[in-house]
Amino acid sequence: MFLDEATITVQGGDGGRGCIGWRREKYEPMGGPDGGDGGDGGDVIIEANVNTDTLSNFVSRKKFTAKTGAQGSGNDRGGRGGEELRLFVPPGTLVFTLEDGQKTLTADLRHAGDTITIAKGGRGGYGNGHFVSSTRQAPDFAEKGEPGEQRIVHLELKLVADVGIIGYPNVGKSTLIAAISSARPKIANYPFTTLTPNLGVVTIADRSIVVCDIPGLIEGASEGKGLGHAFLRHIERCGLLLHLLDLSRAMDTDGSIDAKKLAQDYLAIRKELIAYSPTLAAKREVVAISKADLTIEDLSAVLKQLKKLKVPVQYVISAATGHGVKPLLEELLPVVLEERVRQLPTEEEAETESLPVLRPEKRANTMGAYRIETQGDEAHITGKRLEQFTAMTDFASEGGRERFLDVLQKIGLRKEITKLRNGGATKIFIGKIRVDVHL
Numbered sequence: 258m259f260l261d262e263a264t265i266t267v268q269g270g271d272g273g274r275g276c277i278g279w280r281r282e283k284y285e286p287m288g289g290p291d292g293g294d295g296g297d298g299g300d301v302i303i304e305a306n307v308n309t310d311t312l313s314n315f316v317s318r319k320k321f322t323a324k325t326g327a328q329g330s331g332n333d334r335g336g337r338g339g340e341e342l343r344l345f346v347p348p349g350t351l352v353f354t355l356e357d358g359q360k361t362l363t364a365d366l367r368h369a370g371d372t373i374t375i376a377k378g379g380r381g382g383y384g385n386g387h388f389v390s391s392t393r394q395a396p397d398f399a400e401k402g403e404p405g406e407q408r409i410v411h412l413e414l415k416l417v418a419d420v421g422i423i424g425y426p427n428v429g430k431s432t433l434i435a436a437i438s439s440a441r442p443k444i445a446n447y448p449f450t451t452l453t454p455n456l457g458v459v460t461i462a463d464r465s466i467v468v469c470d471i472p473g474l475i476e477g478a479s480e481g482k483g484l485g486h487a488f489l490r491h492i493e494r495c496g497l498l499l500h501l502l503d504l505s506r507a508m509d510t511d512g513s514i515d516a517k518k519l520a521q522d523y524l525a526i527r528k529e530l531i532a533y534s535p536t537l538a539a540k541r542e543v544v545a546i547s548k549a550d551l552t553i554e555d556l557s558a559v560l561k562q563l564k565k566l567k568v569p570v571q572y573v574i575s576a577a578t579g580h581g582v583k584p585l586l587e588e589l590l591p592v593v594l595e596e597r598v599r600q601l602p603t604e605e606e607a608e609t610e611s612l613p614v615l616r617p618e619k620r621a622n623t624m625g626a627y628r629i630e631t632q633g634d635e636a637h638i639t640g641k642r643l644e645q646f647t648a649m650t651d652f653a654s655e656g657g658r659e660r661f662l663d664v665l666q667k668i669g670l671r672k673e674i675t676k677l678r679n680g681g682a683t684k685i686f687i688g689k690i691r692v693d694v695h696l
Contacts, residue, residue, distance in 0.1 A: 258303075261311070261334070261413065261414040261415075262311060262312065262353070262411070262412065262414070263312040263315035263316070263320050263412045264409065264410070264411045265315050265318075265321060265386075265409075265410050265411070265412070266294050266319060266321070266406040266407065266408070266409050266411070267320075267321050267322075267342075267344070267375055267407070267410055267511045267655075268301065268320070268321070268322045268323070268376055268380040268405050268406065268408075269298050269299065269301055269308055269322075269323050269376040269377045269378035269379060269405025269406045269407075270297075270298030270300075270323035270324045270325045270326060270328065270339035270340075270342075270379065270404030270405050271297040271298045271325045271339075271378075271379045271403070271404050271405050272296070272297055272325075272326045272379035272380045272381040272382055272401075272403040272404075272405075272625045273294075273296040273298075273325065273326030273327045273329065273336035273337075273379065273381045273382065273402045273404045274295045274296025274329070274381075274382050274399065274400075274401050274402050275292060275328075275329050275381070275382035275384035275385070275387070275399030275400045275401075275402075276292035276293050276294075276295075276296050276328060276329035276330050276331060276334075276335075276336075276384040276385070276395065276399060277289065277290075277295070277384070277385045277399045278292035278293070278329075278330065278331030278332070278385065278386070279290045279291065279331075280331075280332070280347040282491050283632065287317045289329055289394070289395070290384075290385040290386045290388075290395060290396055290397075291331030291332050291333050291384075291386050292329060292330075292333075292384030292385040292386045292387075292399050293330050293332070293333045293334040293335045293336065293337045293383065293384045293386065293489070293503060294329045294335045294336070294339040294381050294383050294384050294387060295326050295327065295328050295329045295335070295381030295382045295383075295384070295400075295402045295498070295595060296326030296327045296328075296329075296335060296337045296339060297334035297338045297339065297378050297379070297380055297381045298323060298324070298325055298326045298338075298339040298378030298379040298380075298381075298382045298402065298403075298405045299323030299324045299325075299338065299339035299340045299341040299342055299378045299458075300323060300341045300342075300374045300377055300378050301321060301322075301323050301341070301342045301344065301345075301374070301376040302341055302342070302343045302344070302345070302374050302375065303344045303346055303350075303352055303364070303366065303371070303372065303373050303375050303410075303412075304343050304366070304367035304370070305345075305347065305348040305349075305350060305367070305368060305369050305370065305371045305372070306345040306346070306347070306348075306369060306370070307348060307369040307546045308387055308546070309346060309347045309542075310347050311414070312346060312347070312350070312412055312414055314344075314345075315412065316639070318639070321342060321344060322403065322405075323339055323340070323341055323342040323376070323378055323569075324339035324341075324342070325338040325402070326338050326339045326378065326379070326402055327339075327341050329381070329382075329399070330386040331384065331613065333384070333386050333477075334393050334472045335381070336381060338378075338381075339378055341378075341498045346366060346412060346414070347367055347368055347414055348366065348369045348371070348584060349366070349414055349415045349494050349680055350366045350369060350412055350413065350414050350415075351364075351365055351366075351409060351411065351413040351414075351415065352365075352366065352373060352375065352411075352412060353410065353411040353412075354408050354409070354410055354411070355374075355409040356408075356423040356429055360411065360639050362597045363375070363410075367494075370564065373612070375408060376405060376407065376408050376611065377405065377406045377494050378405045378406075378407040379402055379403030379404050379405045379406075379583075380402070380403040380443065380645075380649075381402055381403075381545065382400030382401050382403070382649050383399060383400045383494070384399045384400075384425045384500055385397065385398060385399045387399075388660070390407070394403065396649055396656055397654065397655075397656045398654040398655075398656030398657040398660065399651065399654075399657075400650065400651065400657075401648070401649050401650070401651050402692065403645055403649050404648055404654070405649035407502065408534075413580065415493055415494040416513065416522045418467045418468060418469035418494065418495045418496070419467050419468065419495070419496045419497070419593045419596070419597070420466060420467070420468045420469065420495060420496065420497055420498075420499050420589060420593060421468075421469045421492045421495030421497075421498050421499070421503060422434060422468065422469065422470050422471060422498075422499045423492060423498055423500055423501070423526065423530075424500060424501035424503065424522075424547075425498070425499070425503060425506065425522055425526065426500065427503070427547040428501045428506075428547055428548075428693055429501055429503065429547040429548055429576050430471070430501060430575040431455065431470055432471045433470075433501070433574075433576040433582070434455055434457045434468055434470040435457075435576075436576045436577075436579065436582060437457065437459045437468065437561065437576075437586060438457025438458055438459050438468060439636075441645065441651065455469070455470040455471050456468070456470075457469075458612055459586065460587050461587065461589070461590045463490075464590060464594070466589070466590065466593045467577055468499075469495060471492055485490040487622070491538050492537055492540070493534060493537060495540070496541075496593055496596035496597065497540060497541040497542065497543065497592055497593065497596055498540050498542045498543070499542075499545065499546045499589070500523065500543070500545070501525065501541050501545055501546075501547045502522055502523055502544065502545070502546050502547065502554065502568075503518045503522070503547055503548055503649050504519075504546050504547065504548045504549060504551055505548050505551055505589055506522060507522075508519060508551065508552070512552065512554075513614045514552065514554065514556070514559050515607070516559045516562035516563050516566065517562075517566070519546070519559075519563060519570075520563060520566040520567075520568045523544065523568045525567075526587050529624070536679065538642060539682045541573055541596065542569075543572070543585075543588075543589065543592070544568065544569050544571055545571065545572035545573065545574050545581075545674045546559075546570055546572070546573045546574070546593065547574055547575070547576065548577075549573045549574060549575040549580055549581065550575040550577055551576060556573055556615040559596060560573075568660070571588075572584070572585045572588075572679065580604060598605045610629055619673060622641055622642050623642055624635075624640075624642045624643055624646060624668050625668040626641075626642070626643075627668075627670065628639050628640065629639030631677070631683070634682060634683055634684060635683065635684045635685075635686060636674075636677045636683050636684070636685050636686070637684070637686045638670070638674075638686065638687045638688075639687075639688065643668075643670075643688075644687060644688035646661075646664065647661070647688060647690050647692065648685040648688065648690060652695045658695060661695070672680060674692075675687050675694070678693055681693075
């Protein structure tokens with residue numbers, strides 16, 4: 258089943274819990290703490306893979322979670338890190354993140370091998386061996402693992418092809434792609450036979466190009482009419498467009514050909530491309546009349562009329578008989594190769610992408626950077642590092658609670674919380690965790 262849109266939930270693996278351990282050796286009955294740290298949770302990675310051509314893997318399953326890090330153990334042994342989870346999508350997939358009702362483009366996985374870490378795994382909790390100091394020689398607590406990041410992700414596929422074949426329904430697009438490649442799309446003598454785009458690989462002079470048969474467009478497609486609206490976005494990724502005009506649509510009952518009808522079809526499709534996206538309007542285009550086998554008339558007069566009507570027809574073909582197909586492909590090849598080169602990043606852009614960007618650490622990631630907002634009988638405190646610290650604190654441990662309060666005291670937040678509590682009338686939350694019950 259072809260699917261070009263999907264919305265899923267991804268979550269990085271939780272960090273493993275730190276260990277509370279004590280060294281017990283024959284000649285060291287009072288051995289110190291030796292609890293190891295928990296392993297980091299696995300990341301969720303989305304990767305473009307050439308062996309995938311649809312998003313149908315995300316139909317039946319909507320949530321994907323990476324592996325959790327293993328718990329630390331005694332003798333200062335750290336836990337094993339959680340295995341990463343790789344989700345494979347077709348090249349040409351756009352990755353959006355949805356947050357607070359906003360849809361943000363996060364990555365454009367245009368080429369095979371492009372990847373993005375979409376959800377980071379949580380940090381493993383420190384074991385009690387980590388907290389040994391001159392003033393705390395026997396810590397009896399450890400951290401919990403940090404929860405992995407969770408995100409709602411919308412995937413949108415735009416097929417990547419060298420040539421996109423466009424035109425009204427039933428103009429011969431599927432017949433052409435079946436004739437020039439090993440693709441076998443459904444072919445029938447009625448509109449909207451093709452309900453999904455078809456990709457085919459065509460070999461020309463020992464070079465291969467990818468051709469895409471786009472389902473038929475109709476007037477009003479850019480406004481959602483017919484099937485075209487669902488597939489217009491696929492045309493944006495094509496290097497150039499092969500626009501087919503159906504000779505049978507312009508034939509009168511007496512067999513004569515009305516050039517004005519061909520011109521109307523051409524201009525109607527061009528109007529939809531322009532209305533949908535300026536990118537489509539600027540695409541290089543080759544125009545060909547299809548189904549030439551339906552007439553024995555000389556079409557030179559029709560071509561002259563079309564030229565006056567500003568319809569740039571360059572070829573007359575018949576996919577059924579093969580007439581004109583080979584010359585068309587031979588002319589398309591150099592244009593395709595030229596477009597491939599044009600779409601490559603320049604040396605300057607490539608150097609810019611490869612250079613590391615070094616930024617100073619922002620104060621927003623420090624423990625003392627937080628914000629307090631009150632909502633009725635609740636007070637919400639937010640801050641990236643503070644929320645992480647709170648989520649990893651084991652409040653069931655007396656030592657863990659003491660460390661938590663000590664940190665709040667140092668950053669001045671404990672005094673603020675005392676004021677906010679208002680004698681217990683206000684509930685205090687740091688991130689999603691209610692903390693007033695632990696103070």
